[in-house]
Amino acid sequence: MAFKGLRAAGVAVALMMAAGPAWAQDPGMLKFWTTCGACHTLDSSGGHSKGPNLWGMVGKTLGAIPRFATYSTAMKEAAGRGTVWTEELLDRWLQNPQAMVPGNEMGFSLDAAADRAAVIGFLRTQR
Ligand code: HEC
Numbered sequence: 001m002a003f004k005g006l007r008a009a010g011v012a013v014a015l016m017m018a019a020g021p022a023w024a025q026d027p028g029m030l031k032f033w034t035t036c037g038a039c040h041t042l043d044s045s046g047g048h049s050k051g052p053n054l055w056g057m058v059g060k061t062l063g064a065i066p067r068f069a070t071y072s073t074a075m076k077e078a079a080g081r082g083t084v085w086t087e088e089l090l091d092r093w094l095q096n097p098q099a100m101v102p103g104n105e106m107g108f109s110l111d112a113a114a115d116r117a118a119v120i121g122f123l124r125t126q127r
Contacts, residue, residue: 028122074103
C-alpha cells in the first residue's frame, strides 16, 4: 500500500512538472500534491490510496466514498449522521480531524489558515 501511494505521488509529481506553469501558479494544487497526495488520490476514475479518493469532495457525504474499504469505525459511525462536506467543514476537518471525528485515522492537519484555504480552493475545482 505504501509503495502504491509513493508511486501515485511520483506520477502526480511527473504530471505537475509536465503541467509546468499551471501548478506553479496554483499554491493549492502544489500544497495538495506535496501533503495530501501522500495518502489521497484525486481522480474521477475512483481508485483509492491510504485515504479515500478526494475527487468531487465538496457536496459528498462524510465517510461514504464508494469502494473505500478501510474507513475506521469512527468514520463509519460518523457517516451514519449524513453530514455533507462543505468548504467550511473541510476547513474544520483540516485544522483538526480528531476534534471533528474523534478516533478517525487521518493523522494529518494543516495549521496555517492560508494553506487550508488554498487546498480547499483547489479541491473545489476537482469535480
Ligand atoms: C498520512 C495520511 C494522510 C494525509 C497526509 C492526509 N490524509 Fe486525509 N485521510 C486519511 C485517511 C486514512 C482518511 C480516512 C480516515 C478514517 O477512515 O478514519 C482520510 C480522510 C479524509 C477526508 C474524509 C473523507 C470522507 O470520506 O469523508 C478528507 C476530506 C480528507 N482526508 C482530506 C485530506 C486533505 C485535503 C489532506 C491534505 C491537506 C489530507 N486529507 C491529508 C489520510 C491522510
